[in-house]
Amino acid sequence: MARGGKHGGRVTKSEVNLTLAGNPNVGKSTLFNTLTGMRVHTGNWAGKTVDTATATVKVGDVCYHITDIPGTYSLFYHSEEERVARDCIAFGKGDITVVVCDATSLCQGLNLALQVMECGGRTAVALNLVDEAKKRGISVDAIALSRELGVAVFPTVAHKRNTITPLLAALEGLKPSERVLYYPDAIESAVDKVYRALLPYGVEVARRRYFALRLIDGGEDMREKIFSALGVTGEGACQIISAVDAAWQGLFAAGIDREEYERLIATALVQRADEIAEHTVKICEGGRDVTGRLDKILTGRVSAYPVMLLLLALTLFITLSLANYPSAWLASLFAWLEGASRTALVGIGSPDWLVGILIDGVLNTLGEVVAVMLPPMAIFFPLFSLLEDSGYLPRIAYNLDRPFACAGACGKQALTMCMGLGCNAVGIVGCRIIDSERERRLAILTNSLMPCNGRLPMLITLIGAFYTLSGVGGGTPLVALGLSLFIVLSVCLTFLITLLLSRTLLRGAPSSFTLELPPYRKPRVLSTVYRALTQKCASVLLRAVAVAAPFGALLWCLSSITVGGKGIISYAASALDPIGSIFGMDGAILFAFTLGIPANEIVIPILLLIYGAGGTDTAGALLSCGWTPVTALCTAIFALLHWPCSTSLITVYKETHSIRDTALAFLIPTVTGLLLCLLVNAAAVLFF
Amino acid sequence: MNTKKSLYSLAVGEAGKILGLRCEENMRRRFLDLGFLRGEEVRCVGKSPLGDPRAYLIRGKTVALRQRDAEGITLE
Numbered sequence: 233m234a235r236g237g238k239h240g241g242r243v244t245k246s247e248v249n250l251t252l253a254g255n256p257n258v259g260k261s262t263l264f265n266t267l268t269g270m271r272v273h274t275g276n277w278a279g280k281t282v283d284t285a286t287a288t289v290k291v292g293d294v295c296y297h298i299t300d301i302p303g304t305y306s307l308f309y310h311s312e313e314e315r316v317a318r319d320c321i322a323f324g325k326g327d328i329t330v331v332v333c334d335a336t337s338l339c340q341g342l343n344l345a346l347q348v349m350e351c352g353g354r355t356a357v358a359l360n361l362v363d364e365a366k367k368r369g370i371s372v373d374a375i376a377l378s379r380e381l382g383v384a385v386f387p388t389v390a391h392k393r394n395t396i397t398p399l400l401a402a403l404e405g406l407k408p409s410e411r412v413l414y415y416p417d418a419i420e421s422a423v424d425k426v427y428r429a430l431l432p433y434g435v436e437v438a439r440r441r442y443f444a445l446r447l448i449d450g451g452e453d454m455r456e457k458i459f460s461a462l463g464v465t466g467e468g469a470c471q472i473i474s475a476v477d478a479a480w481q482g483l484f485a486a487g488i489d490r491e492e493y494e495r496l497i498a499t500a501l502v503q504r505a506d507e508i509a510e511h512t513v514k515i516c517e518g519g520r521d522v523t524g525r526l527d528k529i530l531t532g533r534v535s536a537y538p539v540m541l542l543l544l545a546l547t548l549f550i551t552l553s554l555a556n557y558p559s560a561w562l563a564s565l566f567a568w569l570e571g572a573s574r575t576a577l578v579g580i581g582s583p584d585w586l587v588g589i590l591i592d593g594v595l596n597t598l599g600e601v602v603a604v605m606l607p608p609m610a611i612f613f614p615l616f617s618l619l620e621d622s623g624y625l626p627r628i629a630y631n632l633d634r635p636f637a638c639a640g641a642c643g644k645q646a647l648t649m650c651m652g653l654g655c656n657a658v659g660i661v662g663c664r665i666i667d668s669e670r671e672r673r674l675a676i677l678t679n680s681l682m683p684c685n686g687r688l689p690m691l692i693t694l695i696g697a698f699y700t701l702s703g704v705g706g707g708t709p710l711v712a713l714g715l716s717l718f719i720v721l722s723v724c725l726t727f728l729i730t731l732l733l734s735r736t737l738l739r740g741a742p743s744s745f746t747l748e749l750p751p752y753r754k755p756r757v758l759s760t761v762y763r764a765l766t767q768k769c770a771s772v773l774l775r776a777v778a779v780a781a782p783f784g785a786l787l788w789c790l791s792s793i794t795v796g797g798k799g800i801i802s803y804a805a806s807a808l809d810p811i812g813s814i815f816g817m818d819g820a821i822l823f824a825f826t827l828g829i830p831a832n833e834i835v836i837p838i839l840l841l842i843y844g845a846g847g848t849d850t851a852g853a854l855l856s857c858g859w860t861p862v863t864a865l866c867t868a869i870f871a872l873l874h875w876p877c878s879t880s881l882i883t884v885y886k887e888t889h890s891i892r893d894t895a896l897a898f899l900i901p902t903v904t905g906l907l908l909c910l911l912v913n914a915a916a917v918l919f920f
Numbered sequence: 921m922n923t924k925k926s927l928y929s930l931a932v933g934e935a936g937k938i939l940g941l942r943c944e945e946n947m948r949r950r951f952l953d954l955g956f957l958r959g960e961e962v963r964c965v966g967k968s969p970l971g972d973p974r975a976y977l978i979r980g981k982t983v984a985l986r987q988r989d990a991e992g993i994t995l996e
Contacts, residue, residue: 306953337980343953491948495941498952502979523982527966527975536969630984634970637986643973744947744989746954749975749982 249325250296250403253317253348254332255340256303256748259360259390261285263332264300265763266393267400291400299326302664305340307347313664322351322442323461328406330399332358335365335372335387336751338513342505345381349409350445352438355383356406358399362387364753370513377512382410391759408438415500418486419493422448422479429475433462447476448483449493523751530624536631543624544719547615549712552692555607556708562606566599588792589785597784600837601776604689610769612685613654617764621755625650629747637742639727640734642666644747645675649726652682653719655772656880659684660887668743673893674730676884677738680876680901681726683719685772686832690871691718693836697854698864718872725873729900737896775879779831787827787841805842815906816866816913818858825870829878835871862916866909873905927962927976927985927993935963936995943992955979956993 254260268287285300301320302313321329331348333341338359349355359374378385384406386399414420426444435443443458450458459469483493529535570591577587619625625647633643644666652659659679666672683691695714699705734740791799801823808819815822820842828835843857854864875898876884884897930936938960941948955978956962965982966975973984 306949308949308953339955339979340981343955491945494949495952495958498949499957502952502955502957506979524965531966531968531975533967533969533971630968630973630975633973633984633986634968637972742986744943744950745973745984745986746950746989747973747984749984751982 246293247295247297248403249327250298251320251324251326251329252298252300252332253321253329253344254303254358254360255305255334255344258303258332258334258341260303260332261300262390262763263358263360263388263396264298266391266396267298289400291403294404296403299324304344306344307351319457321348321353322439322446323457326353328354328356328403330356330358332360332388332390335359335362336370338372338509339502339505342381342508343501345383346413346501346504349381349383350413350438351442352408352436352440354406355409356399356403357381357383357385358396359385359387360390362395363389373512373514377508380412380508380511382412391756408436411438411441413500413504416496418483418488419496422483425479425482426472426475429472430462432468433464435462445497447472448479449490449497526752527627527749530627531631536627540628540631541716543619545712545716547612547619548715548719549709550615551608551612552712552715553708554611558607558610559603562603563599566595566603570595570599585792589788593784593786593788594781595784597780597787597834597837597841598777600840601780601831601833602773604693604836605686605776605833606769606773608689608692609685609772610765612688613768614761614764616650616654617760617768618755618757621753621760623750623752626747626749630749633745633747635727636730637745639731640671640738640740640742641674641730642668642671642742642745644745645671645678645726645730648675648679649682649723652679652684653688654685654768656680656682656684656876657883660880660883663887670734670738670740671743673888674733674738676887677733677893677897677900678726678729680880680897681722681729681873681904683722683872684832684877686776686877687871688715690832690836691715691868694864694868694871697859698861698868700852701855701859701864702861718868722872725904729904776831776833780834780837783827783830783834784837787838791841791844801842814913815870815909816862816916817870817909818863820857821863821867821870825874829875831879832871832877862913862920866912869908869912870905873901873908875902925995926991927964927995928974928987928990929995930962930964930976932964932967932974935961937961939994939996941993943989947989947992951993954983955981962993962995 252260252264264285264287268289287298289296289298299320301317304314304317307314307318307321320326329348329351331341331345333345345355345357357377359372359377362372365372372387374385374387384402386402387395388399389395415423423441423444426447427441430440430444433440443462446454447458455473459465459472464472483489488496530539573595574587574591577590628650629643629646632646636643636645645663647665648659648662650659651662656679659682660676663672663675663679666675692711692715695711695718699710699714704710787801791801793800795803805818805820805823808822810819812818812820812822820839824835824839824842827838840853843853875881881894881898885891885894888894925936927936927938938956938958940958941951941956943951960978963977964974965977968974968984973986974990975982975984976990
């Protein structure tokens with residue numbers, strides 16, 4: 233029973249901090265979304281929360297501040313995610329921790345649950361994916377599980393709110409978890425020595441035991457954390473440290489060194505988890521078969537890479553061919569909106585400059601951005617989420633680990649590149665899934681080489697323009713092929729530059745690599761598509777719109793304020809002309825990319841504005857501005873490879889805390905792009 | 921010592937029992953968490969297209985390991 237005193241009865245506080253913990257890929261973020269009413273952007277692509285997300289929910293008169301922490305297997309601190317998780321549970325201000333377990337593979341979840349319970353707070357277990365488990369012939373006895381663990385257990389289906397209601401209702405009455413884990417005698421007596429030394433400090437019984445365990449096996453930083461949590465200083469610290477030394481003396485005498493201590497602790501955890509699972513889980517075999525058979529194709533020696541390329545090309549082809557129609561509708565909708573609001577504004581006698589700013593500036597730019605960007609994004613993001621949901625993504629890392637290892641990096645970089653296809657800022661944050669600091673920086677610095685969703689539409693336009701200008705014609709399959717080639721180019725460059733970096737600035741050998749390959753599961757189409765649209769699309773679109781609207785106004789001002797008969801913008805463009813021509817472009821293009829730093833989506837609208845061209849036919853408009861096939865090709869290369877957008881750069885800085893790395897993230901794609909443009913232009917001048 | 925059989929020596933489809941871990945600390949803890957414990961049965965269930973990493977079935981989960989890391993796990 234609870235002996236902690238103040239936690240003996242029902243919680244009367246009206247504010248409660250609740251932490252959601254769990255293994256990766258158990259539907260923790262989905263549960264978080266359902267709990268919080270799907271209002272929160274969970275923040276990233278791989279189905280993994282790499283940062284904590286928070287939201288507040290009111291149940292009755294209790295206000296729950298819910299924190300969704302990174303998915304982890306343990307609290308033993310191998311990676312950034314595990315450090316964040318452990319700090320939140322053992323040292324955070326969390327009152328309650330809900331451990332989300334996967335009913336289809338309970339042991340791994342129970343291992344974490346036992347570790348969380350050991351930290352001493354109030355704990356509940358959400359037994360998630362019970363529907364999936366049933367389908368696979370696995371049944372878990374929640375009542376028996378609750379009895380074995382000594383904490384409340386709630387079967388849930390994360391995306392169904394009604395299955396979560398009992399959990400929410402019971403939160404208020406939760407009691408601190410009881411001790412269900414005992415280590416071998418030698419360890420228990422060592423823990424006891426340190427435990428006694430901690431007695432003078434006010435902390436719950438269970439947490440004191442946890443601190444004692446971690447003082448014995450933890451490093452310097454762990455000790456600092458515990459001391460500051462308990463308010464230990466000076467004399468007290470010395471006493472505790474000598475108690476730890478005494479504990480080690482005893483352990484050594486029993487033939488237990490540090491390595492053996494860790495092994496014994498891990499074994500006790502795993503065996504207890506096994507024991508509990510054995511008492512509570514019934515399995516009818518079968519189910520791994522499908523995964524095994526699929527893996528023969530999807531990770532097979534001959535078929536793996538062709539299937540990967542095919543899936544990429546197919547995704548792009550579906551995106552392009554379906555996006556054309558809504559793009560055209562949106563473009564004509566905005567054209568109508570422009571006409572109508574222009575008439576209305578002029579009708580009420582608005583001055584010319586106001587009409588200019590609102591219609592030709594804000595609305596026009598907004599229309600360009602939304603019409604060009606929204607449809608491909610609304611198709612691409614859900615398609616990608618479906619791949620993610622099916623369990624295929626980790627196989628990409630598995631298939632590509634060898635080449636990445638040869639480049640001195642980690643296969644998980646492939647996953648962050650996939651995330652980068654959606655949004656580079658998201659990909660850069662996602663690099664936290666890479667354990668080694670050096671390999672994480674390699675992935676961060678090269679992430680912007682993958683064209684994000686803001687650049688894909690621009691590439692499509694430019695590739696189309698290239699085909700038109702060179703007289704090849706167009707057609708969706710050809711554009712999809714061109715786009716696939718561009719992506720293959722950026723993948724090759726990523727390998728090359730990663731290799732160069734790991735031979736020069738970020739020297740080092742590839743570190744270790746462990747990657748779990750989850751069984752394939754049938755994607756839940758509707759909820760996945762819904763989630764992708766409402767969260768990922770909405771947030772990227774909102775950011776683009778928030779940037780495009782004020783920028784549209786600014787641009788219109790720049791282009792309409794004239795000095796000597798020409799707009800300011802044209803002076804800037806012509807000043808850049810000589811530089812642009814070296815790289816096969818012109819000053820206007822360079823200037824558009826410079827102004828486009830807040831968001832890549834607005835580069836083409838800016839360009840059209842500088843040229844003074846317009847209309848719904850972008851390629852046609854560019855054609856009339858003196859473009860040649862070389863211009864289109866060089867601009868497309870530069871669209872693929874130039875400075876990352878400001879959001880990405882800020883994210884690089886936040887992730888690395890290094891000005892040097894941020895500068896490198898800026899320079900690497902820029903220099904690469906300029907060099908390639910220079911080569912293409914030189915070749916064109918020489919040979920044509 | 922170095923004649924001990926390592927996890928890497930398993931061919932696809934073969935299984936073995938774990939004897940111990942010979943690797944640096946962080947990796948050892950990672951392995952322990954994943955369930956690579958003394959006496960556990962582990963089975964090699966597949967190779968990636970280029971032969972490395974390989975996939976191992978341990979305690980109901982499939983985990984991919986590189987050759988270098990798999991060599992740190994010794995088998996009975």
